[in-house]
Amino acid sequence: MIRSFLTALGGLVLATAAWADDEVTTFTLDNGMDVVVIEDHRAPVVVHMLWYRAGSADETPGRSGVAHYLEHLLFKGTDTLDPGEFSATVARNGGSDNAFTSFDYTAYFQRVAADRLGLMMQMEADRMVNLRLLDEDIATERNVILEERNQRVENDPAALMREQLRAALYLNHPYGRPIIGWRHEMETLDRTAALDFYEEFYAPNNAILIVAGDVTPDEVRTLAEEHYGPLPANPDLAPRARVSEPPQLAERRLTFEDPRVAQPYVTRSYLAPERDPGDQETAAALTLLAELLGGGQTSVLTQALQFESQVAVYSGAFYRGTSLDDTSFGLVVVPSAEITLQEAETALDAEIARFLETGVDAEQLDRIKMQFRASTIYARDNVQSLARRYGAGLASGLTVEDIQAWPDILQAVTEDDIMAAARMVFDRNNAVTAWLTPPMLEVTQ
Amino acid sequence: MIRSFLTALGGLVLATAAWADDEVTTFTLDNGMDVVVIEDHRAPVVVHMLWYRAGSADETPGRSGVAHYLEHLLFKGTDTLDPGEFSATVARNGGSDNAFTSFDYTAYFQRVAADRLGLMMQMEADRMVNLRLLDEDIATERNVILEERNQRVENDPAALMREQLRAALYLNHPYGRPIIGWRHEMETLDRTAALDFYEEFYAPNNAILIVAGDVTPDEVRTLAEEHYGPLPANPDLAPRARVSEPPQLAERRLTFEDPRVAQPYVTRSYLAPERDPGDQETAAALTLLAELLGGGQTSVLTQALQFESQVAVYSGAFYRGTSLDDTSFGLVVVPSAEITLQEAETALDAEIARFLETGVDAEQLDRIKMQFRASTIYARDNVQSLARRYGAGLASGLTVEDIQAWPDILQAVTEDDIMAAARMVFDRNNAVTAWLTPPMLEVTQ
Numbered sequence: 001m002i003r004s005f006l007t008a009l010g011g012l013v014l015a016t017a018a019w020a021d022d023e024v025t026t027f028t029l030d031n032g033m034d035v036v037v038i039e040d041h042r043a044p045v046v047v048h049m050l051w052y053r054a055g056s057a058d059e060t061p062g063r064s065g066v067a068h069y070l071e072h073l074l075f076k077g078t079d080t081l082d083p084g085e086f087s088a089t090v091a092r093n094g095g096s097d098n099a100f101t102s103f104d105y106t107a108y109f110q111r112v113a114a115d116r117l118g119l120m121m122q123m124e125a126d127r128m129v130n131l132r133l134l135d136e137d138i139a140t141e142r143n144v145i146l147e148e149r150n151q152r153v154e155n156d157p158a159a160l161m162r163e164q165l166r167a168a169l170y171l172n173h174p175y176g177r178p179i180i181g182w183r184h185e186m187e188t189l190d191r192t193a194a195l196d197f198y199e200e201f202y203a204p205n206n207a208i209l210i211v212a213g214d215v216t217p218d219e220v221r222t223l224a225e226e227h228y229g230p231l232p233a234n235p236d237l238a239p240r241a242r243v244s245e246p247p248q249l250a251e252r253r254l255t256f257e258d259p260r261v262a263q264p265y266v267t268r269s270y271l272a273p274e275r276d277p278g279d280q281e282t283a284a285a286l287t288l289l290a291e292l293l294g295g296g297q298t299s300v301l302t303q304a305l306q307f308e309s310q311v312a313v314y315s316g317a318f319y320r321g322t323s324l325d326d327t328s329f330g331l332v333v334v335p336s337a338e339i340t341l342q343e344a345e346t347a348l349d350a351e352i353a354r355f356l357e358t359g360v361d362a363e364q365l366d367r368i369k370m371q372f373r374a375s376t377i378y379a380r381d382n383v384q385s386l387a388r389r390y391g392a393g394l395a396s397g398l399t400v401e402d403i404q405a406w407p408d409i410l411q412a413v414t415e416d417d418i419m420a421a422a423r424m425v426f427d428r429n430n431a432v433t434a435w436l437t438p439p440m441l442e443v444t445q
Numbered sequence: 446m447i448r449s450f451l452t453a454l455g456g457l458v459l460a461t462a463a464w465a466d467d468e469v470t471t472f473t474l475d476n477g478m479d480v481v482v483i484e485d486h487r488a489p490v491v492v493h494m495l496w497y498r499a500g501s502a503d504e505t506p507g508r509s510g511v512a513h514y515l516e517h518l519l520f521k522g523t524d525t526l527d528p529g530e531f532s533a534t535v536a537r538n539g540g541s542d543n544a545f546t547s548f549d550y551t552a553y554f555q556r557v558a559a560d561r562l563g564l565m566m567q568m569e570a571d572r573m574v575n576l577r578l579l580d581e582d583i584a585t586e587r588n589v590i591l592e593e594r595n596q597r598v599e600n601d602p603a604a605l606m607r608e609q610l611r612a613a614l615y616l617n618h619p620y621g622r623p624i625i626g627w628r629h630e631m632e633t634l635d636r637t638a639a640l641d642f643y644e645e646f647y648a649p650n651n652a653i654l655i656v657a658g659d660v661t662p663d664e665v666r667t668l669a670e671e672h673y674g675p676l677p678a679n680p681d682l683a684p685r686a687r688v689s690e691p692p693q694l695a696e697r698r699l700t701f702e703d704p705r706v707a708q709p710y711v712t713r714s715y716l717a718p719e720r721d722p723g724d725q726e727t728a729a730a731l732t733l734l735a736e737l738l739g740g741g742q743t744s745v746l747t748q749a750l751q752f753e754s755q756v757a758v759y760s761g762a763f764y765r766g767t768s769l770d771d772t773s774f775g776l777v778v779v780p781s782a783e784i785t786l787q788e789a790e791t792a793l794d795a796e797i798a799r800f801l802e803t804g805v806d807a808e809q810l811d812r813i814k815m816q817f818r819a820s821t822i823y824a825r826d827n828v829q830s831l832a833r834r835y836g837a838g839l840a841s842g843l844t845v846e847d848i849q850a851w852p853d854i855l856q857a858v859t860e861d862d863i864m865a866a867a868r869m870v871f872d873r874n875n876a877v878t879a880w881l882t883p884p885m886l887e888v889t890q
Contacts (some may be wrong), residue, residue, distance in 0.1 A: 249701060
């Protein structure tokens, strides 16, 4: 059903693929704050997002989790707002708000009626500089993030395994640390840790304001200059620079055993290049490669491992190119009953090897490109997801031009590009292979 | 021959095992510099050592290798000494000098006639604060350390493997970085990196002076106050604090393939506790465990794998407890011809399992303890190695009392202590197992 729908859309999609058509306006305030306005006048609503170019990978060693901790603390009080009053005010005005922390950024957003935009800016600007943390907030919110870690990680063997895998994937780079933080370091987070991060990174010259919806660039500029304009830039803000990986010279392997594992699986992550400004072609090829290999019912792995040999009940390939530094390309195979993890991995490797020999199926590639064109169109229909794409892209080092060029770059990827990217990325020396399993019997005595 | 010699020594050894008998005097200068004097008047010679509590694990992320780079640069000029003049002066006075960098410390030493001690202090104090680096020194010495890396690491597959193993052993702690540095980071080391490290860590309140030989404590105090006394303490010196490891939840494995490997082997490193001030018992048990398992011809692994099954041509166990933070316990098996790495590893694991069941051979333990008593005596005979033990211990967080108590603590270890330490340390979740091998044939197609 999806396929016929997409086929029907084909003509329209071809005509309007590029995001350059988005009604996007950008400017920069005098204090260095970047502003992106995405117009969409179909409903009297705006999304107001503030993105800081600071995430977990920017944390001081030993303070893992502080970016996310601070994100929580930003919902506490300021000089003029009581703890919790921010979200209560948004709700009272009929809006919703939230925030998220990633490796490369921390972002705050509200969705609200267009005429409340000034109020959102006033409150967001306030907490950029006037945060006031009570002792009880420090302790309470630390317990909250620890409980969040319990729920999301400690109680989930797959999440624990992914942490260990990631720590083994990165030999030097801070992406090896979990966003939520190592528990023993989270337990030591305090006011000083939170405020150090806040004072270093929360400043207009380290922020990107995205406003999307029923608003004009002039209105946004006037309001932004009123509310954000008076905030002082941080003159000591250092250029973003992270440590990079040494050559990785040997695959790492690990077997994560946990009695809570109901469904064992094999996963492998390869270190992989990310989208870089003006240089997104390899990332585009890897994006298509992930779709070709594991992107759905017609993908190479699904066809071979689930339908033909029935070795697997699920298989997939993953790549996310939006990242400041080297990202990863992932594979996963969930074996069928009676199939061992070794058999599943061997089947996966055989299929990857076969793919490297036989190459890309041209029809499948065309179909995937059409899906990307369609999803580009759909994305334009959702102003919030569009705002998020711009924010994540900009906070990960890309320019508006890079973000707008991305759909065309995806469409221009050739079969040869994909095979070159596959040969480059499938280097086991750059990979961690992990088995997730209930405790296995010892093979040696 | 060694055994009968040790047996003959037995009586003497038992009577004089403790290092507390060393003629050791300690005091601290007003600027915070710790001083240790070890008297030995048998020859008119002194060893003058200056230890900084700063090593590669104290480096800023991204500047790996800077501790060692700075060590090289300290042989360049000061306001009053030309580049190279330091060592030339030592040599002209009939002495020898050198320096070394480790994870936890950097140390400089000279061995010279006792009446030249003041001159050594004068020059060493001078370069603690008056280093002057020419542009040509910066570039030249960076090439020197890069060439050192080429020779020691890049040209040695076993060294490359050990780097990858170590990076995988430590998920969070800077011991995962090589002392010499990652090449891509060494290439970026510059004057700023070197001077930042110098200014942060090279100060009397971060230094330990060890003088050993034909000198009295009063003489050392007078000279130290004259030469080191005027140097200002660094008031901003932070307490030594490193990040620690999260729980390690899965063994990591890697196979390092390199066509230059002539002799394949299997090695495994377990994360292991180090000697802590006032708490050295577990480290002592691990020290004896390493000797029992792999310390020589009569050790468990050598007997079983080399003599009985002849699976191996070499086997060993390694532990070094002198470390500021968690160290490692290592095992290695070099298989005989026709024995695969898997067979060697399986045999190793079986032997470890058997040891955990059968326990310690009391006679072997007695023999090892006697060897330790003997080596304590021998060590006292070598004033330079004694000075080095004090320096390494103090720079790794131990006290003089800890260092002097160590031989007695080793002697007090029981069979139960060793078995408890073995059960604790042999946790595969805390380990990396590595195979070093020439390129292997693919087992999957």
